Amino acid sequence: MIAGLRHRAVVALCALGLFATTHCGYHFPGEGTLPGGATSLHVAKFENRTRDAGLENDLLLAIQTEIARRGQFTLEPDRSAAQLALEGSILSIERRPVAFSSSDEALQYQTYVTVSAVLRDTKTNKAVWRISALREGESFGATSSTVVTDSPEFLSGSTLNPRDIQQLSDVQLTEAQERDALERVFQNTSRDLYNAMVENF
Numbered sequence: 001m002i003a004g005l006r007h008r009a010v011v012a013l014c015a016l017g018l019f020a021t022t023h024c025g026y027h028f029p030g031e032g033t034l035p036g037g038a039t040s041l042h043v044a045k046f047e048n049r050t051r052d053a054g055l056e057n058d059l060l061l062a063i064q065t066e067i068a069r070r071g072q073f074t075l076e077p078d079r080s081a082a083q084l085a086l087e088g089s090i091l092s093i094e095r096r097p098v099a100f101s102s103s104d105e106a107l108q109y110q111t112y113v114t115v116s117a118v119l120r121d122t123k124t125n126k127a128v129w130r131i132s133a134l135r136e137g138e139s140f141g142a143t144s145s146t147v148v149t150d151s152p153e154f155l156s157g158s159t160l161n162p163r164d165i166q167q168l169s170d171v172q173l174t175e176a177q178e179r180d181a182l183e184r185v186f187q188n189t190s191r192d193l194y195n196a197m198v199e200n201f
Helices: 002-023 053-069 150-158 164-168 170-199
Strands: 040-043 084-099 106-121 127-141
Touching: 040 053, 053 084, 053 150, 053 170, 084 170, 106 170, 127 170
Parallel strands: 040 084
Antiparallel strands: 084 106, 106 127
């Protein structure tokens, strides 16, 4: 009898769960809607408040690529043609050594980028959504001994050829690794901005 009650309880819970997912507007992360049900979006170039020139171009491309990849909304190059406009600022970029050799040589760094963003109604210029400080980070190796060439990150996104790593100076390697890390940071930033916009976080 107890087993029968447990079975009926499990069935009831499953039915409630199914009802909730089909009748309560449940959706997977990133599959929501823009504020007001908007279907078209313009992405403005973010203000770059750092001393690193060009970050705004890299972020713009990453956001546009993410929106196009999702395919939920029309990406409008002209602000006046869109219902909403995404604007924002790159507030800071930080680089921190996080691992050292026995002689205090930096072996690995962490780079962080912090952005703020706002969605505006293009007709009224009213802000309908905003996020004040979205922070993303990625680590990267500063010497050939700390670069894991068979890692998923390296294999999927590195601009370096594993055979060429030994030929680069530590300075060249660090610069190349940081460029790759920043690309991943902007990809992650774009993904999280998108999800936050459509989930109204």
